[in-house]
Structure formats: structure tokens, C-alpha cells
Amino acid sequence: MHPALADTIIGPDLIIDGNLKSDASVRIEGRVLGRVESKDSVHLGLGSAVSSDVQGQRVVLAGSVAGNVEAKDRVDLMAGAKLTGDVRSPRLTIADGANFRGKVDMDVQ
Amino acid sequence: MTGENTARMSSVLGPSAVVLGNVKGSGDLEVRGRVQGSIALSGRVHIAECGVVLGDVEAVHISVAGEIRGNVLAQDGVLVASSGRVEGDIVAPRVGIEAGARVHGQLRTGGEFGERSELLQQRGESLQHAPQVPAFSLVSPKNAPLPLAATVPFKAPSPVPAIVQSKGSAQSAALAPQPSAPPPSLAATPAVPRGAPSSGEHASGRPRKRKRPRSPFAPPAGAIAPGTPTAAAASPSPSPGNAPAAQAAGPASPARAPRPRPQGPPVVPTFENGAKPRSRS
Numbered sequence: 001m002h003p004a005l006a007d008t009i010i011g012p013d014l015i016i017d018g019n020l021k022s023d024a025s026v027r028i029e030g031r032v033l034g035r036v037e038s039k040d041s042v043h044l045g046l047g048s049a050v051s052s053d054v055q056g057q058r059v060v061l062a063g064s065v066a067g068n069v070e071a072k073d074r075v076d077l078m079a080g081a082k083l084t085g086d087v088r089s090p091r092l093t094i095a096d097g098a099n100f101r102g103k104v105d106m107d108v109q
Numbered sequence: 110m111t112g113e114n115t116a117r118m119s120s121v122l123g124p125s126a127v128v129l130g131n132v133k134g135s136g137d138l139e140v141r142g143r144v145q146g147s148i149a150l151s152g153r154v155h156i157a158e159c160g161v162v163l164g165d166v167e168a169v170h171i172s173v174a175g176e177i178r179g180n181v182l183a184q185d186g187v188l189v190a191s192s193g194r195v196e197g198d199i200v201a202p203r204v205g206i207e208a209g210a211r212v213h214g215q216l217r218t219g220g221e222f223g224e225r226s227e228l229l230q231q232r233g234e235s236l237q238h239a240p241q242v243p244a245f246s247l248v249s250p251k252n253a254p255l256p257l258a259a260t261v262p263f264k265a266p267s268p269v270p271a272i273v274q275s276k277g278s279a280q281s282a283a284l285a286p287q288p289s290a291p292p293p294s295l296a297a298t299p300a301v302p303r304g305a306p307s308s309g310e311h312a313s314g315r316p317r318k319r320k321r322p323r324s325p326f327a328p329p330a331g332a333i334a335p336g337t338p339t340a341a342a343a344s345p346s347p348s349p350g351n352a353p354a355a356q357a358a359g360p361a362s363p364a365r366a367p368r369p370r371p372q373g374p375p376v377v378p379t380f381e382n383g384a385k386p387r388s389r390s
Contacts, residue, residue: 007121007123008121008122008123008125008126008142009119009120009121010120011119011120011134011136011137011138012119012136013119013120013134013135013136013152014119014120014132014133014134014135014136014138014150015132015133015134016128016130016131016132017130017131017132017133017146018128018129018130018131018132018146019128019129019130020126020127020128020129021126021127021128021129022123022125022126022127022142023125024123024124024125024126026123026126030120030134031134033130034129034130
């Protein structure tokens with residue numbers, strides 16, 4: 001499959017009033033008023049906002065999330081990220097400038 | 110196509126993506142996955158061949174190569190490709206359905222301005238360009254030929270100069286000698302209903318036409334000075350009427366010509382047109 005076909009991109013001007021679920025990688029620059037679920041990586045760009053839980057193989061967060069973040073591989077909180085919720089992932093990095101308030105559970109199989 | 114679209118599209122829902130809810134906002138969107146909800150965008154929406162939307166789709170332009178089970182409302186146009194399927198109404202100024210496409214529902218194109226405007230108002234948008242332009246364009250040509258064909262001498266002066274004032278003066282000057290010289294041809298149309306063509310020339314045809322042409326004509330005889338461009342343009346025209354005066358005005362006009370020239374370029378062609386009737390007359 002063409003890599004472009006596998007990607008889901010939510011542009012900065014787009015608002016999804018509901019849940020987003022995908023088997024492929026997801027990149028969100030806009031807003032999702034619901035859950036984001038992917039079996040691949042989830043990128044939340046600068047200025048993005050998700051108002052509920054985020055699940056993925058790998059979650060890279062530079063926007064704001066008000067919910068729990070769960071990743072099977074790792075979670076990266078980049079500078080500018082704002083996370084209000086718990087993180088459940090075997091690996092976690094928090095960059096300088098990231099805003100995080102919640103619990104961390106790294107005891108994942 | 111797909112490469113260009115992906116580059117241009119600001120948003121893409123991949124083939125494995127499923128949205129349970131509504132999608133809204135601005136920008137373009139390409140749906141290759143599944144949307145169980147409505148889409149309302151101020152941009153272009155493309156439903157790819159593998160894309161499915163279970164809900165209404167509203168956007169500026171909508172192209173459907175996949176499936177939409179819901180109403181489709183576009184402010185610009187809707188294109189249903191041969192692989193496309195729409196189970197619902199389609200409302201748009203322009204709708205294209207390719208051979209092979211499956212469409213079940215009502216189809217409304219062109220009109221329905223009120224309905225569309227209501228839907229647009231709900232979104233807080235105003236669409237004025239698409240529906241109104243064709244409406245006026247249809248009205249104007251209907252009215253335009255009527256005054257030109259039926260009542261040229263009566264209504265021509267009012268609409269024509271508004272649009273083509275500078276050129277109108279030149280044309281009127283060029284046309285002016287014609288009514289004076291060949292009045293029967295032009296005078297026949299208005300004069301015929303009121304009387305015989307021969308008598309009409311004397312009775313009703315001439316005075317009315319002279320009144321209008323006189324306005325450009327009269328000034329050269331008495332008051333050329335006030336209307337510089339028209340006077341200069343008209344001065345050569347009366348030449349057929351008054352040969353000596355025209356000769357006097359002829360040399361005078363080039364002296365006055367430099368004044369109108371800076372005002373408008375149309376003066377130059379008037380001399381060319383004016384010069385030709387002289388030679389003819």
C-alpha cells in the first residue's frame with residue numbers, strides 16, 4: 001500500500017466531533033472532540049487538541065490532550081505538549097517545556 | 110490525481126480510519142476511510158473510491174468516487190464519478206454524474222436559492238456569487254435586445270452612453286451623419302407604425318431624431334467650446350450638413366483637437382471616423 005494511503009491526517013482547520021479509529025498512522029493537527037485510537041503511531045502536532053483518550057503503538061504528543069494516553073511502545077511528550085491525564089506506556093520521555101499533570105504507569109507487559 | 114490531492118488536501122482520512130461522529134471545520138478533506146456521521150466543511154471534499162460516508166456531506170465542492178449514504182449539499186458543485194454511489198438527495202448549483210455512477214435520491218441543480226441560502230445561513234456563511242450571477246446574466250440579455258431592436262432611437266441614448274460614454278460620443282458622431290443623410294432607413298422603424306414611411310420621415314421621424322442627434326450636432330454650430338470632446342467629434346460630422354461651416358470648423362477642429370485629446374483617447378478614432386464621412390460626403 002502506498003504510504004500516503006495509509007496515513008490519516010487531520011488538518012489544522014478540521015474538527016472531528018467524535019471518535020477516530022485507525023489501523024494506520026494518524027497525524028492530528030486539528031481538534032478531536034473524542035477518542036483517538038490507532039494500531040500504529042499517533043502524532044499530535046503543535047496546536048492540536050484531543051479532548052479524550054489517545055491510544056497507539058507510539059504516541060508523540062506536542063499538542064494538548066485532556067485524557068489518558070496509552071501506548072504499547074512509547075510515549076513522547078514534546079516541548080509545547082500539554083497533557084492532563086495518565087500515561088500508560090513502557091517508555092516515556094518528557095521534553096523540556098512539556099506540561100504534564102497525571103500519573104505514569106510503566107508496568108506494561 | 111491522488112498525489113496532487115494528497116499534496117493539496119489538508120486533511121485525509123486513511124482507508125483504515127473510522128470516524129464515529131461529525132467532521133466539520135474548514136479546509137479540504139479526502140475520505141478514503143469511513144465516516145459514520147456528517148461532514149460539513151468550507152472547502153472541497155473528495156470521497157475516494159474506498160471511502161464511505163454514512164451521513165450528510167456539505168461543502169463547497171464534493172466529488173464522490175466512493176459512497177455517500179446521506180444528502181449531499183455543495184455550494185459550488187457535486188461530481189459523482191463512475192465508481193461513485195450516492196443514496197440521498199443532491200443539491201448543488203452544478204451536478205455532474207458520470208456513466209456508471211449510482212444515485213438514488215432527488216437531484217436539485219441551479220435553482221433552489223432560498224433553500225440553499227437557508228442551509229448556508231445555518232452554517233453562518235453567505236454565498237452570493239454562484240446563484241445570483243447566472244440569474245442576472247439571464248435577465249439582462251432578455252432586456253437588452255428589446256430596447257436595442259425595438260426602440261433604438263428612444264432608449265438607446267440612455268443605456269448606451271452609460272456604458273460607452275467615451276466611445277458612444279465617437280460612435281454617435283460617426284453614426285450622426287448617417288441619420289441626417291439616410292434618415293429613411295433608420296427613421297422607417299419608428300415612423301412606420303405611425304404613418305406611411307414616406308410621410309413618417311417628414312412628420313415624426315425627423316424631429317425626434319434630430320433632437321437626439323442635435324445634442325451632439327447643435328453644439329458645434331453655436332457652442333462648441335463647452336463640450337470639447339463631443340464638439341470636436343461632432344464638428345466633423347455636421348460637415349455634410351453645412352459644407353462651408355464644416356470647412357470653417359474643419360480647420361478649427363484640429364486647433365481645438367489638442368484639448369480633447371488629453372481628456373480621452375477615443376477622440377482620435379472619431380477623427381478617423383469623421384474624416385471618412387467627409388471624403389464620402
